[in-house]
Amino acid sequence: MSGAMLTVMLVLFAAAVPVAVAIGIAAIWGIAGFTSFPLIVAAQQIFVAMDRFPLAAIPFFILAGNLMDVGGISRRLVEFAKSIVGGIQGGLPATCIVTCMIFAAISGSSVATTFAVGAIMIPALVRHGYPVGFAAALQATAAELGVVVPPSIPMILYGVTTQTSIPELFLAGFIPGLLIAAALVATVLVWCRIKGWGKQDGEGRLPFLTATRQAGFALLMPVVVLGGIYGGITTPTEASVIAVVYALIVGVLIHREIRPRDLYTVFGRSVISATVILFIIACAGLFSWLLNRQGVPDAAATWLVATFDGPALFLLGANIFLFFVGMFVETSASIIVLAPILQEAAARFGIDGVHFGMIMVVNLALGMITPPFGVNLFAAAQVAGTSIGQMMRYLPVFIAVILACLMVITYVPQVALFLPTQIFR
Numbered sequence: 001m002s003g004a005m006l007t008v009m010l011v012l013f014a015a016a017v018p019v020a021v022a023i024g025i026a027a028i029w030g031i032a033g034f035t036s037f038p039l040i041v042a043a044q045q046i047f048v049a050m051d052r053f054p055l056a057a058i059p060f061f062i063l064a065g066n067l068m069d070v071g072g073i074s075r076r077l078v079e080f081a082k083s084i085v086g087g088i089q090g091g092l093p094a095t096c097i098v099t100c101m102i103f104a105a106i107s108g109s110s111v112a113t114t115f116a117v118g119a120i121m122i123p124a125l126v127r128h129g130y131p132v133g134f135a136a137a138l139q140a141t142a143a144e145l146g147v148v149v150p151p152s153i154p155m156i157l158y159g160v161t162t163q164t165s166i167p168e169l170f171l172a173g174f175i176p177g178l179l180i181a182a183a184l185v186a187t188v189l190v191w192c193r194i195k196g197w198g199k200q201d202g203e204g205r206l207p208f209l210t211a212t213r214q215a216g217f218a219l220l221m222p223v224v225v226l227g228g229i230y231g232g233i234t235t236p237t238e239a240s241v242i243a244v245v246y247a248l249i250v251g252v253l254i255h256r257e258i259r260p261r262d263l264y265t266v267f268g269r270s271v272i273s274a275t276v277i278l279f280i281i282a283c284a285g286l287f288s289w290l291l292n293r294q295g296v297p298d299a300a301a302t303w304l305v306a307t308f309d310g311p312a313l314f315l316l317g318a319n320i321f322l323f324f325v326g327m328f329v330e331t332s333a334s335i336i337v338l339a340p341i342l343q344e345a346a347a348r349f350g351i352d353g354v355h356f357g358m359i360m361v362v363n364l365a366l367g368m369i370t371p372p373f374g375v376n377l378f379a380a381a382q383v384a385g386t387s388i389g390q391m392m393r394y395l396p397v398f399i400a401v402i403l404a405c406l407m408v409i410t411y412v413p414q415v416a417l418f419l420p421t422q423i424f425r
Contacts, residue, residue: 024283049285059274060240065112071251083211090192100142110146133390140380149177284336311349326367
């Protein structure tokens with residue numbers, strides 16, 4: 001049954017059927033063709049998959065990100081980042097990376113980061129003489145920090161699916177996120193020196209104190225959201241609601257850039273984005289339930305333990321596998337279907353679940369910037385008004401940098417585990 005379900009799902013993927021629909025059809029095919037269960041069990045298991053309190057954080061974080069975009073928070077974060085790193089050659093690309101890292105610590109979504117920051121940074125980069133393909137590739141790459149730096153929607157999914165502590169996963173993302181951001185900043189600074197780009201990047205830069213004052217409420221937001229979680233005051237789900245309320249207060253009452261008529265568009269866009277993700281989760285939950293009934297996670301874990309001689313080889317094999325999966329399968333579906341299987345195998349090798357969660361999240365974040373289905377590529381191309389082909393001239397360098405960081409995260413566990421170990425263990 002499992003082989004037939006996987007075959008149907010892959011065939012539907014190849015036929016460009018939407019991810020959630022493909023997973024749902026494959027699961028229903030498995031129930032109808034290979035079990036004696038009535039089809040009503042599909043509806044029951046979809047409800048069970050959705051009946052998890054932490055999942056409520058997803059629509060609220062998406063809504064908070066959209067409110068921040070409309071409310072002028074993203075623009076103020078750009079000015080703040082530019083005041084720090086914008087005064088040197090290559091400072092504007094570095095500003096893009098730093099802004100995405102800060103925005104990621106609020107929105108939890110790489111796609112939201114691409115649109116919110118890219119709408120400001122890509123035109124600015126092009127005006128300063130950077131090739132549009134470079135600007136779009138940089139934005140797509142920097143935005144993947146949205147799923148590495150907490151709060152992260154894929155981390156929430158991983159925690160729910162594998163019963164791993166979400167606050168520990170959030171803490172584990174800080175140092176890897178800083179590592180990737182620092183590596184990208186160093187890369188663009190050297191690249192700009194070699195190419196001669198960005199000699200006028202300091203034009204229009206605000207003084208640091210002025211930019212900090214303007215961005216003060218924006219910078220306070222991650223402190224409020226993450227401080228509540230780590231201080232034991234709120235759960236991640238409650239923190240997501242606080243993020244929405246905070247974004248509304250700042251956008252409507254303080255910055256006064258959100259008008260009542262804007263709310264209809266913001267809420268509509270947020271509902272559509274959240275519904276797509278939650279529909280995938282629902283269908284993937286049904287699919288995962290069938291796989292578990294067949295004993296697939298346990299069998300796969302046993303095979304992986306027998307095949308790979310030691311944790312180092314297993315991690316290498318898992319990285320290669322997840323890299324290719326990320327190229328073709330949407331991140332949410334990948335986590336829900338694969339995380340229980342791979343974490344079970346990782347546990348048998350003595351690999352910490354939080355550490356393996358970070359490896360999986362960073363790997364699948366890479367999938368957002370790798371063809372043919374990298375969602376960040378399509379988003380950045382849309383914002384920049386360019387083609388993915390133009391971006392491919394520059395993208396391999398960024399992919400190589402993140403792969404190097406991934407190897408460090410994989411084989412130096414303390415990069416991910418240092419903060420969780422200090423605070424929770």
